[in-house]
Amino acid sequence: MNRYQEPLAENTTLCVYNHDELIFSDAGRWLHPLFALEKFLAGYTGPKDCLSAHDTAAGKAAALLMSRLGIKRAHINLISETAIAHYQAHGIEVSWEKRIPLLACKTETLLSEMGDEDQMYRELKRRAKLVQGIAVEVADLSFSYPGQPNLISNLSFSLPEGGRLIIQGDNGKGKTTLLNLLMGKLKASAGSILIDGRDPGQLPARTIGYIRQQQTQQQFPVSAREVVSMAVNPDSSKEEQKWEIDTAMRRTGIAHLAQRNFFTLSGGERQKVSLARSLCQKARLLLLDEPTSFLDAKSRRTLIEILHSLTLQEMPTIIIVTHDKELEADLCWPILHLEALHG
Structure with a gap:
């Protein structure tokens, strides 16, 4: 018997070894120990070439998380058929003490109706309340500028915490106006907007990150790093601030632009600086x-990769307004067409 297959200590629900060295244990319930393991591994610098887990119970959800975390071997006290199938499909060596067709768990039933593993992972994080995003509710929203007919008429949509939405529409259909309404810069003629259950004007500072269309004119001298640093929490320590800035700039691929004047950068470069700033925020x-307006093919790919990363890691709620129809295929997010609403 390998060490990871030995009985769990009393009140312990998960143990993880690298080969025979215990590196992590937890006493939590449901999937929380595995999410705690994910956080632990993100900062763990020791060897992890043969991660082996012993868990009290595993359905498809636990198997999914273990495969994403790089577990190579797993021993489960109570395991479902769906978990065994997932382990085997991902090349994980699995053993167990008791095998049943299906765990009596709503999560197990929910995942059985999904085919995309990223979608499953996002749903598990949402159910574990590990989502940075907040709910958005727009109901019967209308807006018009003085002397003009309704630019936005009876618009309704809702997003859960960590939801994603592309709002498509040609120029002049009210896309930027809608963003200004969501930020509380404009007041609706009729209807309502609730963000995290509150009017946009009542939200705490730093709740909303806005990445505007990039303009081309040069303004005042400020470096790319200074632009990113403006979003860091001023109450954090200098070391934490530096780490946040460096991490955001590396993640968006702009570390080499740190000392460049922001207003001399290309539109695509400025877009990435703005994304880094939102990460710090x-x-x-x-x-x-219109995030793709000034992007070349390489910068566009980087943007898509960053957005995909955000939807799996921090999971803020994200709304993109655009007339770029190719973005629909690139992201595969739900889409709301403003043209249809205008008739």
Whole structure:
């Protein structure tokens, strides 16, 4: 018997070894020990070439998380058929003490109706309340400028915490106006907007991150790093601030631009600087206005990769307004077409 297959200590629900060295244990319930393991591994610098887990119970959800965390071997006290199938499909060596067709768990039933593993992972994080995002509710929203007919008429949509939405529409259909309404810069003619259950004007500072269309004119001298640093929490320590800035700039691929004047950068470079700033801000609702307008093919790919990463890691709620129809295929997010609403 390998060490990871030995009985769990009393009140312990998960033990993880690298080969025979215990590196992590937890006494939590449901999937929380595995999410705690995910957080632990993110900062763990020791060897992890043969991660082996012993868990009290595993359905498809636990198997999914273990495969994403790089577990190579697993021993489970109570295991479902769906978990065994997932382990085997991902090349994980699995053993067990008792095998049943299905765990009596709503999560197990929910995942059985999903086919995409990223979608499953997002749903598990949402159910574990590990989502940075907040809910958005727009009901019968209308808006018009003085002397003009309704630019937005009876618009309704809702997003859960960590939800994603592309709002498509040609120029002049009210896309940027909608973002200004969501930020509380404009007041609706009729209807309502609730963000995290509150009017936009009542939200705490730093809740919303806004990435605007990039302009081309040069303004005042400020470096890319200074732009990113403006979003860091001023109450954190200098070391924490530096780590946040460096991490955000590396993640968006702009570390080499740190000392460049922000207003001399290309549109694509500035877009990435703005994304890094939003990462430092830890915005709970991220609004992007025509994010691909000035991007070349390489910068566009980087943007897509960053957005995909955000939807699996921090999971803020994200709304993109655009007339770029190719973005639909690139992201595969739900889409709301403003043209249809205008008739």
